[in-house]
Amino acid sequence: MEFKTKAIHAGQGPDPAYGAVMPPIYQTSTFAFRDVGEPGPFDYSRSGNPTRKALQDCLAALEGGTHGFAFGTGMAAESTLLLSYRQGDHLIVHDDLYGGTYRLLMDVIAKNGVDVELVNLRQPDKVEAAIRPGKTKLIWIETPTNPLMNLVDLGAVAEIAKAHGILTVCDNTFLTPYFQRPLEFGVDLVLHSTTKYINGHSDVVGGAIIANSEEHAEHVDFLLNAMGTCAGPQDCFLVLRGLKTLAVRMEEHNRNALRIAQWLEEHPKVKAVLHPGLESHPQHELAKRQMTGYGGTFGFRLKGGQEEAFQLLRSVKLFTLAESLGGVESLIEHPWTMTHASMPDEARRKMTITEEVIRISVGIEDCNDLIADLDQAMSTI
Numbered sequence: 001m002e003f004k005t006k007a008i009h010a011g012q013g014p015d016p017a018y019g020a021v022m023p024p025i026y027q028t029s030t031f032a033f034r035d036v037g038e039p040g041p042f043d044y045s046r047s048g049n050p051t052r053k054a055l056q057d058c059l060a061a062l063e064g065g066t067h068g069f070a071f072g073t074g075m076a077a078e079s080t081l082l083l084s085y086r087q088g089d090h091l092i093v094h095d096d097l098y099g100g101t102y103r104l105l106m107d108v109i110a111k112n113g114v115d116v117e118l119v120n121l122r123q124p125d126k127v128e129a130a131i132r133p134g135k136t137k138l139i140w141i142e143t144p145t146n147p148l149m150n151l152v153d154l155g156a157v158a159e160i161a162k163a164h165g166i167l168t169v170c171d172n173t174f175l176t177p178y179f180q181r182p183l184e185f186g187v188d189l190v191l192h193s194t195t196k197y198i199n200g201h202s203d204v205v206g207g208a209i210i211a212n213s214e215e216h217a218e219h220v221d222f223l224l225n226a227m228g229t230c231a232g233p234q235d236c237f238l239v240l241r242g243l244k245t246l247a248v249r250m251e252e253h254n255r256n257a258l259r260i261a262q263w264l265e266e267h268p269k270v271k272a273v274l275h276p277g278l279e280s281h282p283q284h285e286l287a288k289r290q291m292t293g294y295g296g297t298f299g300f301r302l303k304g305g306q307e308e309a310f311q312l313l314r315s316v317k318l319f320t321l322a323e324s325l326g327g328v329e330s331l332i333e334h335p336w337t338m339t340h341a342s343m344p345d346e347a348r349r350k351m352t353i354t355e356e357v358i359r360i361s362v363g364i365e366d367c368n369d370l371i372a373d374l375d376q377a378m379s380t381i
Ligand SMILES: Cc1ncc(COP(=O)(O)O)c(C=O)c1O
Pocket: 073, 074, 075, 076, 098, 100, 101, 142, 146, 171, 173, 174, 192, 193, 194, 195, 205, 206, 207, 324
């Protein structure tokens, strides 16, 4: 089955009770047993729920995995996995990460005694050098990164990890399985904030993990049930509805974003555009090799600093000043004071997420209107 067909049909036949074409919202905490000691396919909604299962099976099919798991938020998915590590374990994590992931790793996981090491995964030889035999348990990848759009060579990092028996996870939120499928490059688990493109309509927060084997799935399933971090049925229904149009939305996001990136690159008030679809991107060749599109979100650097950035943010009319990304409407934000504000200044400066960086999530409106809005806002700087 091709991607677009799977997005609409995988995990979802007509409902067995009344033939509903859309999986119903099974808004129930518990399920009747058939007899003493004989539960039906579901017994309690934390452990499993039919609406959640439909979403999970669809996500697994789209990522090319064996099992999917739906969580209450992207951070709930991350916490569930990361809280299973203990004192003495060593985790290698990309040194360029979403601010919330960085906060969880540094302010929660590391404080529990887990050794969290930030490593430049853009250079696979640094991964090999960072591995501590017997102690390194996990390599955490985010590619492209938020908002700098740096890339990690998935195949190269997965190969090194496999040789040492280390689990790999890739946050695939920015591209979705429509443009990148990390499991095909040997990564073990894929993670999503489904809040973003997967749902696509800015009306749900959610998360997901997709596993590629029975062994990894059992581990995630155990953790989800033990920690109780699952998504509720209403949210699963909404995400599933959004997922059906993922392919067509991603095509539009991708087209609009690339056109705007090219337009910005020519703009005299822009210092640099951070978009892997541009030939000026230092990892453009890798992008073409492991991604089939570039998504709809990217960053750029203005000439100037915070003052120019704030002026732009205050002048846009069609772009909404808001955090998050991946919805049908276009958003603009300032990572230094918004999405990445929770990181220490030193860490942000090291990553070069500085005051002049702007991130846009390009929606699926008419691109001419979006460019006209940016144009008038830029003229006020
Ligand atoms: C790349 C990435 N991963 C994870 C998350 C966390 O997801 P959530 O906000 O759904 O908890 C985000 C949120 O912005 C993100 O951008």
